[in-house]
């Protein structure tokens with residue numbers, strides 16, 4: 001395996017941003033994705049009082065809608081340049097005023113540096129679909145001690161049936177793999193990773209772009 005995801009290829013972000021492709025490299029679908037995802041976040045408990053951490057926020061495809069809707073919005077991504085490109089080109093002035101650039105933190109290791117411990121809700125949309133299971137494990141394991149007030153994380157993954165080996169075709173045609181990008185897991189594996197990290201995870205049967213599956217995960221009582 002050369003790279004776990006296309007994002008990890010040397011120079012990937014520099015070239016894509018130079019070519020003006022900040023919308024494409026987070027998956028396109030800039031109207032459809034927020035239209036589908038935002039109501040589901042509300043359905044699953046995101047409120048205007050929440051302090052939201054958007055993990056792997058990319059060019060702020062969701063963040064540009066979420067920042068004005070919550071009490072505080074923070075974002076991480078492997079590329080701060082990508083988040084800044086979204087800030088500069090995709091946000092209107094009122095949203096820019098609500099989202100200082102120092103709330104956009106480069107973090108490819110899921111250690112959440114320089115984020116206040118006031119975070120109550122976390123989101124990682126279409127992030128672990130692009131990364132091996134170890135990253136989901138690291139991201140969840142580090143969340144618990146870092147953010148004592150965290151109520152819930154919502155994340156997505158591609159799933160394959162239990163016992164399935166090899167590539168799997170998702171409902172809208174994307175072919176995913178157990179050992180390379182785009183990655184799939186079994187539901188049991190996702191919930192086991194969450195439990196090991198101190199969360200109770202539930203899969204939800206919503207129809208999402210590319211057939212990814214939404215999970216909510218809540219901290220288990222200590």
Ligand SMILES: C[S@@+](CC[C@H](N)C(=O)[O-])C[C@H]1O[C@@H](n2cnc3c(N)ncnc32)[C@H](O)[C@@H]1O
Pocket residue numbers: 005007025026027055056057058059060061062076077078079082107108109110124125126127130131
């Ligand atoms: C498909 S995009 C989704 C972006 C955003 N969540 C959205 O829905 O618009 C996947 C994002 O994961 C980010 N990413 C990839 N590897 C990462 C890592 N190791 N740590 C943090 N972010 C990462 C990419 O830079 C990219 O912005």
